[in-house]
Amino acid sequence: MATEKGSISIHTENIFPIIKKWLYSEKEIFLRELIANGVDAISKLQHINLVEGLGLAEDFHIDLIVDKEAGTLTIKDNGLGLTADEVRRYINQIAFSSAEEFIHKFEALKDSNQLIGHFGLGFYSAFMVAKEVEIRTLSWQKDATGVHWRCDGSTGYELEDIELTERGAEIILHLEESEKEFLEPTRLRELVKRFCNFLPVAIRIDGETINERNPLWTRSAKEITDEEYKAFYHQLYPFSDDPLFWIHLNVDFPFNL
Numbered sequence: 001m002a003t004e005k006g007s008i009s010i011h012t013e014n015i016f017p018i019i020k021k022w023l024y025s026e027k028e029i030f031l032r033e034l035i036a037n038g039v040d041a042i043s044k045l046q047h048i049n050l051v052e053g054l055g056l057a058e059d060f061h062i063d064l065i066v067d068k069e070a071g072t073l074t075i076k077d078n079g080l081g082l083t084a085d086e087v088r089r090y091i092n093q094i095a096f097s098s099a100e101e102f103i104h105k106f107e108a109l110k111d112s113n114q115l116i117g118h119f120g121l122g123f124y125s126a127f128m129v130a131k132e133v134e135i136r137t138l139s140w141q142k143d144a145t146g147v148h149w150r151c152d153g154s155t156g157y158e159l160e161d162i163e164l165t166e167r168g169a170e171i172i173l174h175l176e177e178s179e180k181e182f183l184e185p186t187r188l189r190e191l192v193k194r195f196c197n198f199l200p201v202a203i204r205i206d207g208e209t210i211n212e213r214n215p216l217w218t219r220s221a222k223e224i225t226d227e228e229y230k231a232f233y234h235q236l237y238p239f240s241d242d243p244l245f246w247i248h249l250n251v252d253f254p255f256n257l
Contacts, residue, residue: 003160019142024072027179030129031188032195033122034075034171038062039201041079041169045140048080054140061202061209062194068183071175077201078168084159090193091123091135091149092157123171127153129182130173136162137169221248 042060049056065074082090091138126133146164151157173182181187185205192203192210204210230242 001161005156005158005159010047021104027128029048029195030125031182031191033125035062035170035192035196035199035203037122038079038169039199041077041081043079045080050141061204062190063204066183066185066188071180073173073175073182073188074170075173076168076170079140080230081144081167081169082135082137083139083141084161085206086139087135087137087147087149087159090157092144094144108236114151118178125171126171129175129179131176132174134172134174135169136164136172138164138167140167168214 012075039062042062043160045056046058046060060078064075065076066072067074101114119223130153132150132152134190137149138144138146138147146162147159148162149157149159188205196203197211199211
C-alpha cells in the first residue's frame with residue numbers, strides 16, 4: 001500500500017501534553033510498559049502455538065537495542081506482531097474520553113502511574129521520553145505483510161507496508177535530547193531489575209539475559225539452597241545483612257497467615 005497518513009482517533013487533542021505532564025515524575029515506567037506489551041504479545045502467541053499446534057520454537061525473548069549515534073532505543077519482541085488493520089485498531093485509536101475530567105478528579109493520586117494502566121496507554125508512555133516513535137511489525141498470520149508506523153507526538157501518523165522477515169514488533173524510540181540516559185546499558189539494566197526482573201520472558205541486552213525468569217516462589221522449597229534464599233533476599237534488599245530466617249509458602253491465593 002502507499003503511505004497512509006491520518007489522525008490518531010482520540011477525544012482530546014492535547015493527549016500527549018497530558019501524558020508528559022502528569023506522568024513526568026516517573027518517566028522511567030515507559031520501559032516497563034513497553035516491555036509488558038512485548039511479554040503480552042509473546043504470551044498470546046505461546047497460547048496460539050499450543051492450541052493450534054503451530055510448531056514454533058520456544059525461543060521467545062525481548063531485546064533492548066541501543067543506537068547511540070542515531071539516538072534511538074528499540075524494544076524488540078518476537079511475539080504476535082500486528083497487521084496494518086490491527087495497528088489502525090489498537091494504536092491509532094485511544095480510548096481516552098474525558099481525560100482532563102479524570103485527571104482533575106484524581107490529580108491527588110499518590111501514584112500518577114495509575115493513569116497509564118487505567119486507560120490502556122502503555123504504548124503511548126513512550127512519548128514521555130521520545131520525540132518520535134516508530135513501529136516495525138510483522139504478524140504471525142500466514143502471508144502477513146510487514147507494517148511501518150510513525151508518529152512525531154502530534155495526532156498525525158504515517159502507515160505503510162514494508163518488507164520484513166522476522167515475526168514480532170520493534171518499537172523504536174527517537175529519544176529527546178534530555179533523555180539520552182536511556183541509551184546507557186547500565187541504566188537499562190537498573191530499570192529492568194527494578195520493574196521487570198521476574199517477568200517470564202527473557203529480556204536481553206547485547207544477547208545477555210538480564211532478568212530472573214525463575215524466581216524462588218515458582219520452585220519447590222526442597223530444591224532451593226540456603227545460599228539461594230540469601231542471594232534472593234539481597235537482590236531485594238542489597239544493603240541489608242543476611243536474613244535471620246525465612247518461610248517458603250506454596251499456597252493458593254487468597255490465604256491468611
